[in-house]
Amino acid sequence: MSQPSREHPQQIPVVVLAGFLGSGKTTLLNHLLHHGGGTRIGAIVNDFGAIEIDAMAVAGQLGDSTVSLGNGCLCCAVDASELDEYLDRLTRPSAVSGGLDVIVIEASGLAEPQELVRMVLASENPRIMYGGLVELVDAVEFDATRQRHPEVDRHLAIADLVVVNKADRVPERERERVLDLVRELSGRAAVVPATYARVDPEFLFDCRPTRERIGQLSFDDLPRHDGDSADVDGHDGHDGHMHAAYDSVSVESEVPLDPSRLMTFLDSRPEGLYRIKGYVDFGAADPRNRYAVHAVGRFLRFYPEPWPAGERRLTQLVLIGAGVDPEALGKELAACRSEAPHTADEHSMWGVLRYVQEKGEEGAEGADF
Numbered sequence: 001m002s003q004p005s006r007e008h009p010q011q012i013p014v015v016v017l018a019g020f021l022g023s024g025k026t027t028l029l030n031h032l033l034h035h036g037g038g039t040r041i042g043a044i045v046n047d048f049g050a051i052e053i054d055a056m057a058v059a060g061q062l063g064d065s066t067v068s069l070g071n072g073c074l075c076c077a078v079d080a081s082e083l084d085e086y087l088d089r090l091t092r093p094s095a096v097s098g099g100l101d102v103i104v105i106e107a108s109g110l111a112e113p114q115e116l117v118r119m120v121l122a123s124e125n126p127r128i129m130y131g132g133l134v135e136l137v138d139a140v141e142f143d144a145t146r147q148r149h150p151e152v153d154r155h156l157a158i159a160d161l162v163v164v165n166k167a168d169r170v171p172e173r174e175r176e177r178v179l180d181l182v183r184e185l186s187g188r189a190a191v192v193p194a195t196y197a198r199v200d201p202e203f204l205f206d207c208r209p210t211r212e213r214i215g216q217l218s219f220d221d222l223p224r225h226d227g228d229s230a231d232v233d234g235h236d237g238h239d240g241h242m243h244a245a246y247d248s249v250s251v252e253s254e255v256p257l258d259p260s261r262l263m264t265f266l267d268s269r270p271e272g273l274y275r276i277k278g279y280v281d282f283g284a285a286d287p288r289n290r291y292a293v294h295a296v297g298r299f300l301r302f303y304p305e306p307w308p309a310g311e312r313r314l315t316q317l318v319l320i321g322a323g324v325d326p327e328a329l330g331k332e333l334a335a336c337r338s339e340a341p342h343t344a345d346e347h348s349m350w351g352v353l354r355y356v357q358e359k360g361e362e363g364a365e366g367a368d369f
């Protein structure tokens, strides 16, 4: 979307990637990393939850050009000077050989995008420039998300690019309806449908020089919502933010989980438990693979993948929900630990395998968090 101008050839565009929980932000970031056509991408990954699942999912692909902001919501967890520190790290001439072409900040699914944009605009780092806001929309969940979070409309209104994702999961007429609605709400943004966030990377960053962005946001363009007294650093009351209503639980276990117990837990998960992500170790039930797990609303999928060599065998899960009892959820998950982690029961994985994607059924890029 944005490109260093001739006057500031070394300025690196910083693109903010936002969108509600599970809409496909990490999938898009991974897509860009795979299909960026040689563009050197730095990433700042922010997660809501104490275990950095998203950072793990992109780690290894970026080497020293990724930094992770850890627990909490970017718009609250750090102030502009802290963000600057991360940007400095990525833009230091020695940081990545040859330098980066673009930096992508993957916001937590509960972030307030305008706060992030403000932070980038307020950055004192002369080597960066604001490169635009990309909003991901889950086409399946869009109506329900808007109902629960009317502020989504406000987020779309300041976006530069809206990717209406999961097109594969809605019939064509429904897709067109959502696209029209998003176009109406987002005003000046380019709106593109996508499956597995496969959009042309050129939508986000220009691989060739000098295309100046038209109508780039400035502070004045950023709407201030009711009660928003944010200063330039983006510090304000956070009561109206989406994350104020959400709780997250992080669970880590060295004892493998019992597949049947976990499925009982997942099949009866409470309505408000909107998002689950992480990796599960089923121990002797499948010693070769770890299972990436994703739940978004009522959608559930497991993605088996061979344990990386030398990786500690751990289950790491982050659960995010509204109106849930984090302590009770933690206890329920703890009760899913296997009592006989070294004994395999050949039937025990059946429940899990129902939720494993068939080859060719979904995106070829597999488990993208």
Ligand SMILES: Nc1nc2c(ncn2[C@@H]2O[C@H](COP(=O)(O)OP(=O)(O)OP(=O)(O)O)[C@@H](O)[C@H]2O)c(=O)[nH]1
Pocket: 019, 020, 021, 022, 023, 024, 025, 026, 027, 028, 054, 108, 109, 110, 136, 165, 166, 167, 168, 169, 194, 195, 196, 197, 275, 277, 294, 296, 301, 362, 366, 367, 368, 369
């Ligand atoms: N069917 C389908 N699934 C998708 C698509 N895009 C992403 N997914 C799946 O949706 C789930 C969530 O995707 P992520 O990329 O992790 O979403 P996210 O926005 O980073 O999630 P949070 O970090 O929790 O906010 C994963 O299981 C993805 O594989 C799509 O276009 N179609």
